[in-house]
Amino acid sequence: MGLGIHKRLTHGLIGLSLVSLLAACSGSGTSGKETDPGKENAKAEKPPEPIELKLHFFGVAEEEFNTRFKDTLQKKFPHITFKWLKSSGPQSTIEEIVAAGEVPDIIRGLSSTVQTRYLDLGLGYDMRDMVKKYNYDLSRFSSVFIDGFQALTAQNGELYGLPVSPFFSRVLYYNKEVFDKFGQPYLQDGMNWDQIYELARKMTRTEAGIDYRGFSANVSSLLTYNEYSLSTLDPAKDELSQFDTWQKLLNNYMRFYQIPNNAIRPTLAEEGAMFQKGTVAMHADIYSPYLDLSMLKNWDMVSTPIIEGAPKKIGTFPPGYLMIAKQSKYKDEAFKVIMEMLSDEVQMRDSRNGFLPTLAKKEFMNVLGQDNPAYKNKNMKAVGYYEFAPLRPARQKGMTVIETNKADALLRDAFLNAALGKEDVNTALRKADELLRKEVEAEKSKKK
Template sequence: MKTKSKLVALTLMTSVLVSACGGQGSGGTGAAGSTDKKAEEKPKEPYTMTIFTAGVSQEEFDKRFSATLKQKFPHVTIEYIMSGKGQTISDLVAANKIPDIIRTDVPTLQTGYLDYKIGYDLTEMVKKYKYDVNRFNKVFIDEIVDAGGTGALYGLPVPPYFPQALYYNKDLFDKFGVAYPKDGMTWDELHELAKKMTRVDGGTVYRGFSANPVNTLRDNVLSLPILSPTADGLHDSAKWSTLFQNLLRFYQIPSNTIESTSSLEDKAFNKGNVALMTNQHNIYLVIPPEVNWDIVSYPKFNDGPNLMPQRGPAYWAITNTSKHKDEAFEMIMAMLSDESQISDSKLGIPTTLNNPEIAKVLGQSDPVYSKKNMNAINFYKPANYTPKRKMGEVTVPGGTQQNLVGNAFIEVAQGKKDINTALREIDEKLKAELEKEKAKK
């Protein structure tokens, strides 16, 4: 009996041990477990995912996203198309070669996406994948939702966006023994500093201040639109007069003469004889290495708001014709993950997330930005987006609007026109442009 009891006990123990090994089947060493795992993990069918963008080179896309996509989606071949001759979105739609993923933005949302009837609302995908859109800065989500005009979520914000900053030439401040500007300055304080730094020395004219008139006025902290969202013509001339007056006083400083065009004024700082410049922090903005520059926060009005003017980001969107919508959304999630945005931020690309830890590492891996005061970009929160006309209403292209304002300001700063005349003419030209657009309908 004792021998039989021992045999039963041994049999039970062996069963338990075998069961224990079998319980590790998904990662254990048993032959059966390995076979089951291989059976479960059938290779996914290979296919091609087409991604279309305007303005982002293949080199930049590869640097930022390709490694992540290859790792997470090894069975997918990425066909990357950058808009160009013969391969615009219009060309692709006409040839019935509509991409799966498109990099769109608010200014071209209608003309480059929705007008082709390829828009796809990501709301259902967000629900399906329980994706938290609250991780993004609310300003950027609100802008794309409002731009679509129907409450649809036509895209998720991809870095960069373009915050404004105040650049300064450290060598000129050292040369003239003037203290560097600081974060948190007001426009009045900046004006006083610009007056100090504007001088003629040794026959050389040193300008205290320059600005890109187009983006300085367009991306204003008041979020003031050029074309009225609800009426035909310039929106709120009184507030536009305030913005013109604020900027004009810098060009009324003796010897601080504005260049003849916005593009030339935009590049004036690069010559090395301009002390201060308001402009976007923009990875595509190239300042020559011989200019020893740094940045501080963008100046604010005495009575606020304490926000940073900015130009919004682009958005990853999916087309309604894609046969791979789920995997397209998964790819977008990967490209906008914390890991991807940390990598972007370290390269100097401002994050679209409301994550201060990711914002803090801005520029740390870049040989130029790592030596600059990049915290200036995070000193204020981004200003709200500029209200647009309702989707489908007759409008004037954004480029036309901003050029009307930029060119008008140049004429005012050159003394050719007064502010009231310039604003009245902008209003008249906007109305004329609207009539042209209406005639096309």
Template sequence: MAKKSSYLLLASMLSTVALSGCGGQGNEGKGTAQDVQDKKKEPYTMTIFTRGVSADEFDDRFRKAIEKKFPHITFKYIMAGTGTQITDLVSQGTIPDIMRIDVPSMNTEYIDVGLAYGLGDLIKKYNYNLKRFNSVFIDEMISAGRTGELYGLPVPPYFPMALYYNKELFDRFGVPYPKDGMTWDEVYEIAKKMTRVDGEVYRGFSSSTNAMLRDNPFSLPILDPAADKLADPGKWTQIFNNYLRFYQIPNNVMEKTATLEGNAFGKGKVAMMAGQQNIYFIIPPEVNWDMVAYPTITGAPKLMGQRGPAYWSITKQSQHKEEAFEVIMEMLSDEIQMEDSKKGIATTLVNPDIKKMLGKSHPVFSTKNMNAVNFYEPTSPTPKRKPELVDIPGRTQEAAILEAFTSVVTNQADVNSALRMAEEKLKKAIDAEKAAKK
């Protein structure tokens, strides 16, 4: 695996302490809260805030378990929306106890608004075993915080990259199905064979373009970690050229927007799509699809690119930090993650028994090659900005690189010019952020 960030030192120290106090596999990560369990529990309300997880999903995955485990707690669930953004809650003085944060927005919606709370002391107190998680996700959170603190624990799903294919089209044109372990060169040759006009146009390849660029197997960041510029233009040139050739195949024309391109596979006229294994990505039932491991690119580690998970975090203002941590431990337990995995929600744990159950109880995923997402280990997280440098939101960076790639595909710019334009957009965004901080 690619070299880990130096921030892993903290995770290693914490997990070493954790291992000294853990019992057998069935108790890993559950902690030792006997002192709290033995005391009479006074009833109170604990508030949990998330972005992007509906109340129905939260109830289905977590509520029953935590209400059973903590009967004295009334759980108030708030989903971000109009009037309930975290900035709204802070201004109203209704700060949640637990938050579900993600890396792209953790600065603006957690750290910068004064909510951040490092979990190190609680991890030590409960002898919590960080090694039950894939180390990539722990490293990601520590490095993203840029302080050496661990601000959250990884909650499924994460979004591994995979290559989808339409079995009906491959059968129709007599081309063998893709398989796990292919290179992008091999996929390119298949895409050329599968792009054809047979009464109507059939495309050989489409993509979730933003994910394909951002979640690249080099773990290449968009913004340079040490300077106000685009990271490694030479490597971005290689990435652009690798994907660009697919859209230069005659008749394999990219859709007009990234959203349309990401949904093209579901129309049934595209042979292959590079995208995320995503419980929220619904392919119409009339498309007979399957998937294989994400292809490898020349010079990159044989690892699977992915959009990392969100994280359960605790606010600095919470008056119930210890029980909030206990609630988080329960929501990340082996039992809950096993049920998640069976539904097709990729686990953040290293437990092989949980991994191999991915999608087993899902009516669609249970018929697919779900092992494709575990064929390679996840890539290391992209290097983060030095703490002394001004950072800009991940979504701003993603927009700049996506616009650059689209301009090349649509023949509005060559690769070098497009990357220079992306760098200029990044610099302007950094300058605006510096001005806002004055």
């Protein structure tokens, strides 16, 4: 996969008032002995007992956790040892970890899988008591991440997790070398898809035996993280959601692949990698601190174009969520660790390194990428040029749920088939709708 946050809670220092009180009382007793304030302080400040917290962080490598969080956590909580449970490779899924009897204390999950890979496993813990106990300010976070997550997961207002980067915003990259070669002015923030289409037509050509394409895309991000916050499976019906809107979305992107010599590659993975080859002028994708464009000498990015009539919002790949297992013996310690991971200091450092902050204050977004060599001289305003779109809605209560990725894959296949000329957009969408209905029926049959 690839980029802060609350007021740090402080603990009152115990001992200063106690020392003063003891000093004032010394000599007033009949024994003539003075109480040793050092010993009293030692009792008051007895270090906490050592504990171990087990972590299962889906989508994050241990090296990244160590770089972003571990030093800070170990300095803040020297009595805590962190045990990293692998989250990739054989026997590493949360289901397998739990089945083996090793329930993590802190779990990083995704909003799209929190139902099947957290709640359905009986791990759900409502953090609202901890929020109240520590007077934790949830308004620090962008509201779309808190409100959206509760809408997806809560039955009665439960709060099962707090948002943590990475998450990814959509942008439009462009290769300045190709623009210079063809004498075209650079892109600007706020352009629309019609303008980009006309440029793509002009810049798709062959020069000195080299084929240049005007446009390529990470199609998955265009469809899944759309400005309408549109889910593939309808929240209230067992069918494709809003057929007409999907038709509008697919047709908008299809026209780029109907430009002569700008055909889509045979697979979406190949299409997504075309920009790095240096012969594509513009590329629609997510902004990510993990994206490697070092092979390009001169590139930049602008805001993602918006479809005419659509909300002027940026579709995002949502953040992860830090959650506590209800079986954990150390819920207070786990919550304190989560608060530290999401602190202003940590998120400010994260943002400077290129990770999008989950906090609402603009000061965190304003430093995005300043310490990241790949991004420090780029147009970072593009990343947050529009507001972030809400998270895609969940299925309504009582509706059969299927894996989000499975539903989205059907839509991606429909687009690819249409873009490759195998069928028209309407036919491709009708087939996707039919397959979605079958997936729902198959899921229903499992529960009979």
